[in-house]
């Protein structure tokens with residue numbers, strides 16, 4: 001069998017239903033084989049978007065996303081997508097074409113050492129040098145991408161390999177000497193954790209993306225209720241507990257609610273689950289949760305003790321460990337702590353100044369939430385992302401999809417496409433900034449072409465808003481290179497030019513009706529350009545390098 | 557502080573680049589690195605000397621373990637036999653030849669090449685011994701030094717195996 005056909009057959013065996021990508025000379029054989037397959041290929045208009053879409057697909061479903069690109073520039077275009085997936089532990093398999101083996105190393109036309117380039121941003125990668133290894137490699141790639149701590153895996157396919165004649169003997173099992181993720185937590189450590197929890201007076205659970213990846217939201221919520229303990233999440237952890245739950249304090253960190261940050265700082269026990277204590281979540285590490293002991297549950301042993309000193313480390317799968325842990329916990333009321341936290345919650349709610357004249361970005365998001373609380377929400381990066389995180393209350397896992405670790409502008413739109421392809425019946429909204437949306441705007445063509453009816457809500461401040469906010473607060477309002485002077489530019493017309501639907505909103509009174517109208521449309525992509533208050537800032541804010549309780553806020 | 561770690565890896569192309577890349581990316585310092593095959597042809601063994609405190613050591617070991625092609629990582633800083641081999645080309649003349657041969661023999665070195673005006677001497681030992689020997693050779697004029705980097709093996713019956 002032609003290796004290219006074997007590749008497609010292997011993908012079918014892996015249960016792949018959708019592939020995002022762009023063909024080219026080096027991968028043309030594989031595309032030829034794909035022509036006869038049931039697998040639906042979505043031709044994106046940029047390879048970066050193909051990987052983001054596969055990533056969004058993976059985050060929405062939990063299944064491994066797949067992207068294709070050709071050699072050279074096609075492959076290098078995938079780099080940002082791969083790095084984004086890597087930082088957020090998303091299972092993605094990227095297959096790239098490569099020049100023929102005999103040409104590798106000769107600087108042949110469209111040759112790039114993509115395996116070398118992506119070494120530090122993939123969980124693992126392969127250059128297939130022997131066609132007899134091809135199927136084993138594909139099997140391994142899917143296994144590695146989706147197990148343990150998930151992540152992207154790249155397979156580089158020299159053109160002559162895809163042409164080779166091979167036997168289709170797809171392996172059933174994977175046996176990797178050096179890769180055996182540990183899932184079951186150490187029983188003694190779990191008991192020790194339970195003891196600490198029972199002794200704690202001010203316990204706080206910090207939940208990260210690992211809870212979502214391990215499908216442990218039910219267990220996490222149950223643990224919170226059993227203790228009881230308040231729950232804060234990282235940006236990636238949104239959805240680990242319904243944010244409408246009385247024990248949820250939303251997300252923690254730079255733009256988390258004050259009550260979330262105060263709770264962490266005052267707690268005497270942090271129960272960290274699938275969270276890696278990034279600087280955006282912890283603030284200045286030396287002042288982080290000074291009174292707290294720390295229990296850290298993570299499937300990746302390297303995360304434990306990397307940033308925060310840990311008293312009880314538990315390596316393994318969050319779901320399995322939490323299930324065990326709950327068995328040792330008895331409910332214990334902690335009245336004083338509860339009153340304290342509820343006091344903060346009441347005193348320091350998330351808020352913004354309402355306005356009848358200018359559209360407040362927070363208001364737009366509140367309205368989206370009101371109208372479509374079950375929508376899958378993706379975000380771009382910047383203020384839009386933080387407002388979305390603050391004002392859209394996530395209530396189920398995989399509902400909120402954002403580039404947390406890498407902070408990739410341009411991620412949200414193609415990620416929304418991926419989510420929509422996975423769940424055509426669901427409303428999928430990309431909450432965007434004008435700057436970010438421009439970074440993958442070409443995907444409007446893909447959406448129109450394939451009838452991917454995503455909604456894009458542009459909170460258009462004609463600024464690189466988040467950078468401008470930093471310049472306002474920390475650089476004496478010296479707005480160096482952050483103004484996107486585009487008054488004349490119309491996203492509505494751009495959308496129409498692509499064959500999508502465009503809408504422009506300038507007044508608060510039009511917000512709700514426009515959203516309603518847009519949400520009624522389910523056969524075409526809709527781009528809504530909300531001309532928002534240009535100088536609105538995201539508050540509260542913990543400046544970079546400050547402690548979590550050193551918060552800047554503004555009177556409302 | 558310096559630590560010596562032994563790393564058992566799959567004998568595949570690219571593994572060395574992966575390990576070296578990891579050290580660079582995470583900001584760990586490699587002082588020496590030696591690679592060779594093992595009792596199994598599908599496995600190689602690296603001996604890496606890193607500098608850093610215990611925290612760095614722990615991170616190095618954990619991050620190495622995450623590489624798919626890394627099979628085992630072990631801290632062999634303590635209770636181990638350590639060896640390094642050096643080849644030194646040293647200038648020699650009729651006046652000092654005897655002296656050099658004598659010093660080499662005290663270090664159990666071997667003269668592996670003799671030319672009219674130089675020797676190549678091979679010495680094996682731990683780092684201190686090799687440093688001492690190199691120091692002693694300086695007075696005669698060292699032309700070239702090549703060191704293998706340290707390899708290390710724990711004493712006793714415990715073995716680094718799959």
Ligand SMILES: Cc1ncc(C[n+]2csc(CCOP(=O)(O)OP(=O)(O)O)c2C)c(N)n1
Pocket residue numbers: 380381382383384385407408409410432433434435436437459461463464465466467
């Ligand atoms: C690809 C990329 N380039 C640059 C940045 C740095 N950056 C972070 S936020 C931001 C501004 C984003 O502007 P916009 O998309 O308009 O969103 P806003 O903050 O205005 O909501 C920039 C430039 C980034 N995160 N990603």
